Amino acid sequence: MTLDAPEKSGTTHAGLARWVAEVAALTTPDEVRWVTGSADEWTELTDKLVAAGTFTRLNEDIKPNSFHAASSPEDVARVEERTFICSREEKDAGPTNNWMDPEQMKDLMRGLYQGCMKGRTMYVIPFVMGHLEADSPMFGVEITDSEYVVVSMRVMARCGTKILDRIEELGDAAKYVPALHSLGAPLADGEQDVKWPCNEEKYIVQFPEERTIWSYGSGYGGNALLGKKCYSLRIASAMARDEGWLAEHMLILKLISPEQQVYYVAAAFPSACGKTNLAMLKPTIPGWTVETLGDDIAWMRFGKDGRLYAVNPEFGFFGVAPGTNEHTNPHAMTTINKGNSVFTNVALTDDGDVWWEGLENEPAHATSWKGEDWTPDSGELSSHPNSRYCTPIEQCDILADEYNDPQGVPISAILFGGRRKTTVPLVTESRDWLHGTFMGATLSSETTAAAKGEVGVVRRDPMAMLPFIGYNAGDYFQHWVNLGKDADATKLPKIFYVNWFRRDQDGGFLWPGFGENSRVLKWVIERMEGKAAAVETPIGHVPTPESLDVEGLDMTAAELEAALAVDPEEWKAEIPQIEEWFAKFGETLPTQLQIELDGLKARLGL
Numbered sequence: 262m263t264l265d266a267p268e269k270s271g272t273t274h275a276g277l278a279r280w281v282a283e284v285a286a287l288t289t290p291d292e293v294r295w296v297t298g299s300a301d302e303w304t305e306l307t308d309k310l311v312a313a314g315t316f317t318r319l320n321e322d323i324k325p326n327s328f329h330a331a332s333s334p335e336d337v338a339r340v341e342e343r344t345f346i347c348s349r350e351e352k353d354a355g356p357t358n359n360w361m362d363p364e365q366m367k368d369l370m371r372g373l374y375q376g377c378m379k380g381r382t383m384y385v386i387p388f389v390m391g392h393l394e395a396d397s398p399m400f401g402v403e404i405t406d407s408e409y410v411v412v413s414m415r416v417m418a419r420c421g422t423k424i425l426d427r428i429e430e431l432g433d434a435a436k437y438v439p440a441l442h443s444l445g446a447p448l449a450d451g452e453q454d455v456k457w458p459c460n461e462e463k464y465i466v467q468f469p470e471e472r473t474i475w476s477y478g479s480g481y482g483g484n485a486l487l488g489k490k491c492y493s494l495r496i497a498s499a500m501a502r503d504e505g506w507l508a509e510h511m512l513i514l515k516l517i518s519p520e521q522q523v524y525y526v527a528a529a530f531p532s533a534c535g536k537t538n539l540a541m542l543k544p545t546i547p548g549w550t551v552e553t554l555g556d557d558i559a560w561m562r563f564g565k566d567g568r569l570y571a572v573n574p575e576f577g578f579f580g581v582a583p584g585t586n587e588h589t590n591p592h593a594m595t596t597i598n599k600g601n602s603v604f605t606n607v608a609l610t611d612d613g614d615v616w617w618e619g620l621e622n623e624p625a626h627a628t629s630w631k632g633e634d635w636t637p638d639s640g641e642l643s644s645h646p647n648s649r650y651c652t653p654i655e656q657c658d659i660l661a662d663e664y665n666d667p668q669g670v671p672i673s674a675i676l677f678g679g680r681r682k683t684t685v686p687l688v689t690e691s692r693d694w695l696h697g698t699f700m701g702a703t704l705s706s707e708t709t710a711a712a713k714g715e716v717g718v719v720r721r722d723p724m725a726m727l728p729f730i731g732y733n734a735g736d737y738f739q740h741w742v743n744l745g746k747d748a749d750a751t752k753l754p755k756i757f758y759v760n761w762f763r764r765d766q767d768g769g770f771l772w773p774g775f776g777e778n779s780r781v782l783k784w785v786i787e788r789m790e791g792k793a794a795a796v797e798t799p800i801g802h803v804p805t806p807e808s809l810d811v812e813g814l815d816m817t818a819a820e821l822e823a824a825l826a827v828d829p830e831e832w833k834a835e836i837p838q839i840e841e842w843f844a845k846f847g848e849t850l851p852t853q854l855q856i857e858l859d860g861l862k863a864r865l866g867l
């Protein structure tokens with residue numbers, strides 16, 4: 262779809278006009294602009310960001326129409342401590358979310374928003390998550406005072422006049438999520454702006470019953486691009502609970518076997534645990550092909566045929582830069598090399614390109630994300646571990662045609678996965694949907710730099726959704742259980758649990774990962790086809806060493822065994838942690854999950 266369209270100042274939609282006027286009266290911007298999505302607008306805004314010092318234009322011969330940005334060192338990741346689910350009742354936010362009474366939160370935030378856009382332009386961004394042609398398009402309107410946010414939103418979501426036109430056509434029937442964002446950095450008369458305005462005080466707030474979002478103080482990623490985590494996961498998960506579907510932190514890929522059989526797979530891994538890499542996988546085994554549909558978010562609904570269909574609501578990739586290179590993710594490299602991208606908190610090379618740890622051709626000198634001279638001997642990282650590229654999905658050369666289908670693709674398998682040094686084997690097959698739901702509900706992973714806070718701490722991250730469930734996680738588990746109960750079991754996706762991150766005694770990864778993960782995908786398919794062998798263990802079915810295709814892989818039999826091992830002692834040690842986790846949910850924990858836990862304990866001899 263082309264988004265070029267004439268500028269529109271204002272709207273004929275009375276409700277939307279009223280909201281925009283109210284916000285402008287509260288935040289007192291110098292100017293209000295309606296985002297059109299045109300190419301001229303992109304040029305104007307990126308030029309403005311370059312003039313402000315926020316953006317550095319990259320070398321046109323290397324990455325055309327692309328930009329480098331460095332955030333304030335305080336504003337580099339999602340802020341989970343500052344994220345709130347303000348349901349009317351505290352119990353509906355559940356034990357895993359921060360909560361405040363919605364009226365109290367609004368009073369507090371109105372105080373912060375008062376005059377907060379002074380000296381700035383307020384942009385109104387009409388957008389749609391998913392397809393404009395969907396049965397009920399999922400509209401949003403983000404108000405922001407950040408040009409960086411406007412430019413990034415234009416990459417990540419379908420934005421602009423075409424979307425507004427449709428909202429106006431639908432009139433009162435158009436449901437849209439109002440999403441208010443401010444940097445919280447007003448400018449006094451004549452005050453010089455800084456390169457990355459933001460506020461020390463941050464609030465990322467969802468009002469799930471009202472389906473609204475208020476964000477304040479951060480300009481970064483999931484805190485500020487409100488179509489992404491705030492709408493497509495937190496608000497959408499609450500909608501999905503009410504309407505019988507799923508909004509999940511999952512990639513979607515298309516897998517084609519040597520026999521030209523097509524399978525669609527979704528996979529939920531926590532932030533910075535490998536979704537983008539698996540989504541764009543380049544298989545190392547002959548005859549297998551992967552195409553991409555999405556790398557971060559999947560909306561899944563049951564089709565008339567009883568199968569679960571997934572769409573990716575996003576329009577771009579907001580991918581982790583460090584570790585991305587021609588070997589680990591060649592398709593991401595091709596995508597970003599086409600240009601039209603924004604790189605945040607990576608290093609800037611002397612020839613006007615970007616660089617990060619793990620990329621080929623380490624430069625002898627660069628400017629680090631902190632704006633300092635950097636050399637390989639600096640003893641410091643050139644790029645923040647959560648530095649990101651923001652790039653249009655349509656530039657991905659392995660984007661599946663079905664990406665453009667509003668009906669989505671029927672999912673055959675769901676993978677849950679985390680980052681665990683020990684205990685969790687390379688791949689485990691669940692017995693059924695309920696057992697798979699238990700695997701998801703007890704998923705654990707080491708924390709990463711994608712959220713502010715300590716890195717490397719093991720925590721439960723149910724369905725990789727801990728920071729994104731927009732309601733009580735106990736009710737969310739029940740929703741998963743109910744969907745399985747009401748469905749035709751033969752048509753439900755098969756659920757598997759994977760771990761690419763198990764370590765050997767020396768701390769090295771036991772499994773080579775990346776393109777080699779195609780071997781695990783092959784086993785998954787062969788299990789579903791009844792072709793591959795497995796051993797039954799207390800936690801589920803794991804591959805026999807012979808059943809996994811390891812031809813051409815540089816791995817000893819002992820290493821393979823270690824990657825696949827299920828050590829009952831390690832799993833016994835896991836049980837008290839799972840019990841402590843489940844205890845949080847009290848009566849909202851589905852009894853079916855307690856029964857699954859009891860079964861696991863019995864199989865472990867506890």
Ligand SMILES: Nc1nc2c(ncn2[C@@H]2O[C@H](COP(=O)(O)OP(=O)(O)OP(=O)(O)O)[C@@H](O)[C@H]2O)c(=O)[nH]1
Nearest residue numbers: 532533534535536537538581583584711761774775
């Ligand atoms: N060892 C190993 N590392 C991996 C593998 N896949 C991804 N990684 C690394 O994990 C980090 C994050 O991977 P991504 O694919 O960007 O993570 P994501 O799940 O898309 O993360 P979000 O965008 O934060 O939701 C990168 O540094 C990758 O290089 C793998 O199979 N093995």
Ligand SMILES: O=C([O-])CC(=O)C(=O)O
Nearest residue numbers: 339482483490532557711
């Ligand atoms: O939301 C972000 O900033 C990036 C992301 O995908 C995640 O953290 O899972």
Ligand SMILES: [Mn+2]
Nearest residue numbers: 510532533557
């Ligand atoms: Mn994510």
